[in-house]
Amino acid sequence: MVTNSRRLPSRLVRGVAALVTLACGAIAGQAARTSVSGDRRRQVLAAETRLLYENATTGVVTTLLIALPFAYAMGGASSLPVSIWLFAMIAIAATRFEIGRRYWRALPTDRESHHWNRAFVTGAALAAAGWGTAAMLFYQSAEPRRGMFIVFVVGGVMLGGASLLAARREAFLTFLLPTGLLTAIRLAAEGGEEHLIMGFLGALFTAATVATTWRFHQTIESSLNLRFENHDLIDNLRAAKSHTDALNRELELRVSDRTARLTEADRRKDEFLATLAHELRNPLAPIRFELENLQDSSPPPVA
DSSP, X not given: OHHHHHHHHHHHHHHHHHHHHHHHHHHHHHHHHHHHHHHHHHHHHHHHHHXXXXXXXXXXXXXXXXXXXXHHHTTGGGOHHHHHHHHXXXXXXXXXXXXXXXXXXXXXXXXXXXXXXXXXXXXXXXXHHHHHHHHHHHOOTTOHHHHHHHHHHHHHHHHHHHHHHTTOXXXXXXXXXXXXXXXXXXXXXXXXXXXXXXXXXXXXHHHHHHHHHHHHHHHHHHHHHHHHHHHHHHHHHHHHHHHHHHHHHHHHHHHHHHHHHHHHHHHHHHHHHHHHHHHHHHHHHHHHHHHHXXXXXXXXXXX
16 A cells, blocks of 8 residues: 555656646647748738739829829819819829839848738728729719719729739728728718619629629639648658658668678688688698608508
8 A cells, every 4th residue: 555655646747747748749839830820821921912012003003094084074174173183193103103112122021021011001092092082072963974984983993903902801901992982972972862872882882892802812812822832842842852862872871881891791701711721721731741651651562
């Protein structure tokens, strides 16, 4: 009983130590997975941000090409609000272009991409504010053709922006929601059944555009994740091949070394046998000589 009572604490200590070891291993494994997951998210964010800036020049040029005839149709230089709006849109486009130019000059690392992502989203928010303001200021229910033209332009800008900004959720949400909802609110604010329906359809169009763009974004994100997983797989295969080649080289060296040792041992064996044979022949030579002399000096046999 005393022996068992003494063994119990030691077993308990070993059990606790084993549990602590398992817990530490689990924590270390979870930390490693979290680190890998964080690195992967940074890689995907950097790739998505790069896609945004690859399309930035197209978005800026398209904005200017649409804003100029739109301002002309709204009254041109004769209207002060239109002139101010056009000047603001040109300033926003120039700012976005400068941000894109600085991005390509900086070539940021994966850890720095979130700063540039925020800068791009800020530019998209300013552009959305510009188009939403246009719908709020320039729509007039007394001129239905003008209203239809505004809705047509804003809808086209939203569809074009959806394809250019789909790489990042915050980018296309920041652009699509203010642009579409401000337009829908402006239409519904006119009152009347017709404008209420138009406002509802505008909100529905915004929701459908966001949903479609979100699916497009998920496709882009899964494609990027798959690409990085393939890169990791290729790197792992290369590392495994390098490790295998190193093992093969080590095995070849071991085989060569063992072969050399066996050859040396075989040579030493031959030398030992030759020396042994020589040493054995030396003491036997006088005996053989005496035997031959005895045979030569013996009397001939009697007939």
